[in-house]
Amino acid sequence: MSEELSVGCARPTGGPVGEEAGPKEQTEKIVEEKRMVMVGQKAPDFEAPGYHNGKFISMKLSENLGKWTLLCFYPGDFTFV
Amino acid sequence: MFKKLGVNVLAMSIDSMFVHKMWNDDELSKMVKGGIPFPMLSDAGGRVGKVYGIYDENAGVETRGRFIIDPDGVIQGYEVLTPAVGRNVSETIRQIQAFQLVRKTKGGEATPSGWQPGKKTLKPGINLVGKVWEEWTTKMAFDK
Numbered sequence: 717m718s719e720e721l722s723v724g725c726a727r728p729t730g731g732p733v734g735e736e737a738g739p740k741e742q743t744e745k746i747v748e749e750k751r752m753v754m755v756g757q758k759a760p761d762f763e764a765p766g767y768h769n770g771k772f773i774s775m776k777l778s779e780n781l782g783k784w785t786l787l788c789f790y791p792g793d794f795t796f797v
Numbered sequence: 798m799f800k801k802l803g804v805n806v807l808a809m810s811i812d813s814m815f816v817h818k819m820w821n822d823d824e825l826s827k828m829v830k831g832g833i834p835f836p837m838l839s840d841a842g843g844r845v846g847k848v849y850g851i852y853d854e855n856a857g858v859e860t861r862g863r864f865i866i867d868p869d870g871v872i873q874g875y876e877v878l879t880p881a882v883g884r885n886v887s888e889t890i891r892q893i894q895a896f897q898l899v900r901k902t903k904g905g906e907a908t909p910s911g912w913q914p915g916k917k918t919l920k921p922g923i924n925l926v927g928k929v930w931e932e933w934t935t936k937m938a939f940d941k
Contacts, residue, residue: 729857759866765814780805780866785807786806787807793819
């Protein structure tokens with residue numbers, strides 16, 4: 717039976733349950749180096765699809781060079797805050 | 798306000814551009830006349846968010862990370878919040894105004910704690926060493 721989800725600000729996600737599938741020999745996990753970007757350093761450039769003024773667009777961060785840019789990440793559309 | 802300050806705003810989440818369209822057209826356009834005036838970008842898989850260090854691997858979403866980037870592409874400031882607390886836009890605007898002032902004066906002026914546009918700045922230099930107390934009081938960190 718599925719249960720009803722109470723909806724909060726965190727976006728609900730699922731994931732695999734039980735034993736991990738796949739080959740067990742692969743013990744050497746690639747550890748991704750996690751680092752926060754630093755103030756005073758260049759903002760990493762990226763290209764991303766998006767929606768703007770009724771059109772689908774593709775934009776590079778570096779297109780905004782020469783102007784101040786405010787880059788805001790957020791958890792998800794149709795969330796509440 | 799951001800336009801007046803010459804700031805390009807970009808919003809980014811893991812949602813597809815199709816969902817961005819629906820959210821803008823169906824809901825946000827009811828809050829903001831004419832819809833969201835800045836690009837809503839899609840970061841499927843959180844690849845950009847990972848590079849910026851704000852992607853939550855367990856939840857599979859971006860946290861509320863906000864980056865102020867100057868015209869040279871250098872990050873001047875950031876703030877990261879968990880999902881349930883929203884940002885203070887006025888504080889972001891204040892910080893941008895402060896960074897713009899510092900840039901305009903080529904670092905000749907600095908904005909002390911509690912600075913607001915129109916309030917006193919500090920001029921770092923040899924004459925200010927040991928004299929900040931004459932220029933700045935703790936009360937100034939709080940008053941408007």
